[in-house]
Amino acid sequence: MLEIRDLVAAYGDVRALSGVTLSVGSGEIVALLGPNGAGKSTLLKSIAGLLRPRAGAIRWEGEDLRSVGAHLIVERGLAMVPEGRRLFGSMTVEENLELGAFAARARPRKRANLDRVYALFPVLSERRRQIVRALSGGQQQMVAVGRALMTNPKLLMLDEPSLGLAPRLVRSILEALVEINRGGVAVFLVEQNVQAALTLAHRGYVLEAGRIVGEGRGADLLRDPHVRRAYLGPLA
Amino acid sequence: MILAQQLLLGLLIGGIYGLAAAGLSLVFGVLKVLNVAHGELIMLGGYGAFWAVALLGIDPFASLLLVLPLSLLLGLALYWALFGFVVRADEETRVKNSLLIGFGLALALHALAVRLWTADERSIITPYGGAVISVGDLSIPVVRLLSLALAFALIGGLHLLLTHWRWGQAIRATADDWQAALLTGIDVRRAYLLAFAIGTGLAGAAGTLVSIGYSISPSIGLEWTLKALIVVVLAGLGSMIGTFVGGLFLGLAEAASAAAFGGPYREVVGLVIFVVVLVLRPRGLFGR
Numbered sequence: 001m002l003e004i005r006d007l008v009a010a011y012g013d014v015r016a017l018s019g020v021t022l023s024v025g026s027g028e029i030v031a032l033l034g035p036n037g038a039g040k041s042t043l044l045k046s047i048a049g050l051l052r053p054r055a056g057a058i059r060w061e062g063e064d065l066r067s068v069g070a071h072l073i074v075e076r077g078l079a080m081v082p083e084g085r086r087l088f089g090s091m092t093v094e095e096n097l098e099l100g101a102f103a104a105r106a107r108p109r110k111r112a113n114l115d116r117v118y119a120l121f122p123v124l125s126e127r128r129r130q131i132v133r134a135l136s137g138g139q140q141q142m143v144a145v146g147r148a149l150m151t152n153p154k155l156l157m158l159d160e161p162s163l164g165l166a167p168r169l170v171r172s173i174l175e176a177l178v179e180i181n182r183g184g185v186a187v188f189l190v191e192q193n194v195q196a197a198l199t200l201a202h203r204g205y206v207l208e209a210g211r212i213v214g215e216g217r218g219a220d221l222l223r224d225p226h227v228r229r230a231y232l233g234p235l236a
Numbered sequence: 237m238i239l240a241q242q243l244l245l246g247l248l249i250g251g252i253y254g255l256a257a258a259g260l261s262l263v264f265g266v267l268k269v270l271n272v273a274h275g276e277l278i279m280l281g282g283y284g285a286f287w288a289v290a291l292l293g294i295d296p297f298a299s300l301l302l303v304l305p306l307s308l309l310l311g312l313a314l315y316w317a318l319f320g321f322v323v324r325a326d327e328e329t330r331v332k333n334s335l336l337i338g339f340g341l342a343l344a345l346h347a348l349a350v351r352l353w354t355a356d357e358r359s360i361i362t363p364y365g366g367a368v369i370s371v372g373d374l375s376i377p378v379v380r381l382l383s384l385a386l387a388f389a390l391i392g393g394l395h396l397l398l399t400h401w402r403w404g405q406a407i408r409a410t411a412d413d414w415q416a417a418l419l420t421g422i423d424v425r426r427a428y429l430l431a432f433a434i435g436t437g438l439a440g441a442a443g444t445l446v447s448i449g450y451s452i453s454p455s456i457g458l459e460w461t462l463k464a465l466i467v468v469v470l471a472g473l474g475s476m477i478g479t480f481v482g483g484l485f486l487g488l489a490e491a492a493s494a495a496a497f498g499g500p501y502r503e504v505v506g507l508v509i510f511v512v513v514l515v516l517r518p519r520g521l522f523g524r
């Protein structure tokens with residue numbers, strides 16, 4: 001469904017991706033792991049159209065996305081939950097969610113998707129009239145995931161959704177992802193929480209310094225000595 | 237003149253300050269571009285109304301129905317021709333380029349107005365221009381009262397537009413975080429365009445009210461840009477109702493200081509407020 005080949009991206013003179021190749025199939029959960037500064041966010045931003053890659057291909061259902069505007073990429077069924085959530089801070093929970101349904105592909109299903117999001121995160125339904133800035137970090141992350149779901153995506157990309165959350169909240173966010181995936185949405189998950197991410201992912205990639213250095217089934221990566229040493233610590 | 241009367245007149249012009257500031261605030265909040273030619277757009281709106289009344293013989297207030305849509309169109313044209321290129325640049329370049337374009341536009345519009353209408357001061361004479369409502373010792377000029385009411389109605393309409401219209405919400409989302417707006421499928425260029433057009437429309441409407449209750453000349457632009465900027469700083473970004481209240485506040489403060497220290501200090505008080513707010517409350521009274 002999503003095919004990335006030899007992708008190169010840079011900020012000015014700073015290379016962030018030097019030839020990344022990976023794919024996400026329909027219905028899959030794929031995890032992307034890597035240390036700080038590896039280029040994970042850069043990769044997601046390139047796919048979402050927020051950053052123009054220097055070279056390589058991003059194909060989505062056969063179409064090259066590199067010249068498609070970011071707002072039109074949403075129309076193709078790709079949604080992203082950005083790093084740091086990036087909510088519309090001065091608006092209410094419901095306004096944030098409704099804005100998620102701005103795209104033409106999402107408008108007809110707005111009501112149904114809103115119900116789906118509230119079913120997934122019941123606490124948001126209680127807080128629907130609150131300004132999002134007043135919510136806790138975990139609730140804000142739920143709004144961010146909910147807003148992306150409102151675009152009615154075929155593929156949901158998430159950039160470190162568990163960052164800064166208490167373990168209990170991390171679990172409920174990740175469980176929500178499994179639930180979303182069961183509904184037929186493919187998930188591309190960037191995580192530093194390696195154990196949790198690889199447990200729920202079908203497949204995973206390891207990105208270091210702008211290159212893919214490892215890939216495999218989630219369970220296999222969990223047993224991989226390099227992954228264990230680098231990401232799970234000596235005690236794992 | 238008794239103090240209450242002066243304050244009343246301050247409040248009446250304050251409504252127009254609020255309207256003048258709303259357009260500037262919208263454009264600044266959404267495009268992150270300070271349009272220093274905003275006052276010239278107000279001036280142009282004033283002459284537009286002046287022409288509509290002189291050439292078509294329509295009621296001055298009815299000229300709004302002409303000036304408002306025409307200013308919207310002017311806003312579209314200005315965005316396509318000038319400001320649309322500015323917003324593509326990164327933040328620093330954006331600030332520099334927009335100031336350059338804004339000052340250039342201000343000079344050009346000033347020169348155009350002098351050519352078309354001479355440098356003389358003008359105001360629209362209405363058949364009911366002298367009418368006043370007397371309440372106790374106060375006499376309320378009907379025309380200015382109507383202007384205040386219209387300014388309030390326009391701000392209210394704008395508020396509804398921004399909260400209930402699909403693209404109004406998109407404009408607010410873009411103001412909050414344009415990249416997040418893109419990720420929800422909003423064409424932020426279109427949001428910029430609409431915000432700029434609406435901002436110019438509001439300037440035109442404000443100019444119309446200025447030319448009816450007060451007076452216009454080709455050189456009023458800078459003064460109105462300053463007033464609008466003071467109100468924007470005073471009120472903060474994000475709330476149009478707050479901006480309107482900020483305008484009323486500036487009008488009152490000007491009147492109070494004129495009463496206390498004499499007329500010449502009228503203009504100074506705005507700048508003092510500007511500095512005080514910047515120091516004490518950088519996000520403004522109602523800013524988010």
Ligand SMILES: Nc1ncnc2c1ncn2[C@@H]1O[C@H](COP(=O)(O)OP(=O)(O)OP(=O)(O)O)[C@@H](O)[C@H]1O
Pocket residue numbers: 011014015016034035036037038039040041042043083
């Ligand atoms: N806006 C930017 N301007 C310049 N360099 C940047 C910018 N954003 C990222 N970089 C650089 O690009 C490289 C990759 O950054 P990126 O944010 O993609 O890493 P990441 O894997 O997401 O890291 P983290 O886990 O910290 O989020 C880093 O070296 C970073 O310093």
Ligand SMILES: [Mg+2]
Pocket residue numbers: 040041042083159
């Ligand atoms: Mg990152």
